Amino acid sequence: MEAKKTLNNQNLFQKFIALHIGIIPMPLYLILTLGYILLTMENQMPDDMLGALGIMTLFSFILEEVGKHIPVLKSLGGKVLVVTFLPSYLVYQNWLPKGTVRVVTNFMTRNNFLAFFIALLIVGSISAMNRKTLIKASTRIIVVLLICELVGPILGIAVGTLLGLSAWKTYFYVVAPIMAGGVGEGALPLSLGYAAIISMTQPKIFAMILPCVMLGSLVAVILAGILKKIGDVHPEWTGNGRLVESDEAESGLDNLTQKSNGADIEKMLVSGVLAVALYLLGVWVNSVIHLPAPIVLLIVVMAAKMLGWIPASLQAGGSSLYSLTVKGITPPLLFGVGVAMTPWKSLITVFTNVPMLITIVVTVTGIVVAAFFSAKFLGMYPVDTAIAVSCCSGQGGTGALAILAAGDRMVLMPFAQVAVRLGGAITVTLSIFLMRLFA
Structure with a gap:
């Protein structure tokens, strides 16, 4: 019984690792997420192209996945609506870290x-x-x-x-x-x-x-x-x-x-x-x-x-x-x-x-x-x-x-x-x- 439970857990873990967030394999996405969390917690997110692209990649593909699975909305361009307008709302409510908003805004407006x-x-x-x-x-x-x-x-x-x-x-x-x-x-x-x-x-x-x-x-x-x-x-x-x-x-x-x-x-x-x-x-x-x-x-x-x-x-x-x-x-x-x-x-x-x-x-x-x-x-x-x-x-x-x-x-x-x-x-x-x- 224990062996069967362990096998099922291994299968679930393998399925999880085999997932993709957009085009990104799950292991790579987890590494990107870890880097973002550590830098954000220490307020050390680099205000440059790599920092901005890392943030934009991390958020955009997961939001796109969310938009693809919302009933009705997914047939009305849901992934684009979520990726574009949800961040706008999050900024308005101050629910995104200020460092994240600053880095992305600087990149989009300066470059x-x-x-x-x-x-x-x-x-x-x-x-x-x-x-x-x-x-x-x-x-x-x-x-x-x-x-x-x-x-x-x-x-x-x-x-x-x-x-x-x-x-x-x-x-x-x-x-x-x-x-x-x-x-x-x-x-x-x-x-x-x-x-x-x-x-x-x-x-x-x-x-x-x-x-x-x-x-x-x-x-x-x-x-x-x-x-x-x-x-x-x-x-x-x-x-x-x-x-x-x-x-x-x-x-x-x-x-x-x-x-x-x-x-x-x-x-x-x-x-x-x-x-x-x-x-x-x-x-x-x-x-x-x-x-x-x-x-x-x-x-x-x-x-x-x-x-x-x-x-x-x-x-x-x-x-x-x-x-x-x-x-x-x-x-x-x-x-x-x-x-x-x-x-x-x-x-x-x-x-x-x-x-x-x-x-x-x-x-x-x-x-x-x-x-x-x-x-x-x-x-x-x-x-x-x-x-x-x-x-x-x-x-x-x-x-x-x-x-x-x-x-x-x-x-x-x-x-x-x-x-x-x-x-x-x-x-x-x-x-x-x-x-x-x-x-």
Whole structure:
């Protein structure tokens, strides 16, 4: 009897050791946890890249596992919601150690790690994408985006007005911030433009519109999870990362991934160097003509791919780079976004204003529905197109990251950047023009 009990205990221990937390084997995860606990207790957590990545890795993969197993929520992008928004709440409640928050925040704000992630993802996904598919998708998604840029404001103003908000307040302080392209390149220039026209200070305007940006992004994340579920139920509506059907035998990224199972490290590193080099070029271009570096990177890589200038070795390396970025970097980065870039206080501010809350939900939902049906009309995969275009109502780059992760469509980051940057630029320019015209 004792021998049988000992054997059962050994089997349980072996099963426990064989578990994985995300991609991390349990023994390694326990070592990482021990190191974190010891350093936190002694207040000796290093305020550098290794310290931050250790913390982000430790928390993100366990939170992702939690999100995967919550009933109902797991079908609505639960793992992304938990990894991104639970840390925001923990920071708000001061339930995370101050040293942990400080190290992660310093890393996210000082090093622009999000830009590094987006650069790798753009180069990896585009270089490995089918060329003809890219050409067809790029032209059509702009048409879909323009339709959504029209539908979103009309629907938002109509609903806001019905709920007792003025058309002026609904558009300029609710709808426009949602569709402005995030915080740094959306809400901030929008508030500066408003302040130059009306008798209100920029900080006050910014404080008014920031909650709308945050909640709009949250709604888009949930809708991306719903769209993923719709794609699972109706596979004919999704290209699983493609916006249009490929004309060629290869299906782009998926095919290249299969070809490069034994990932060529040298090719992958060359693709990474290409991403860094083009990003630096984009920073220089931005200093000259004020075009954001990620957009410069996006334009150059898309042009090179469309013209057939990207060699096969870089395409294979790009496929491996994409896989590495999605599997290894996405969860830690989402946790960092939640800690450092998602103020919980801004989110809960909107929940107390029911008319504004309903207007935000309806506006973002209207954008997604418009994208879905216009994509079907244009011969595109509606699920993937709607997920990509919904990023125009997200929190900029951080919102696009969370939205695509919730929809399990990280390969769509290039098109998400088009939605965020182009859609945001249109909204900011038009909103400031209209305010100057009618103020």
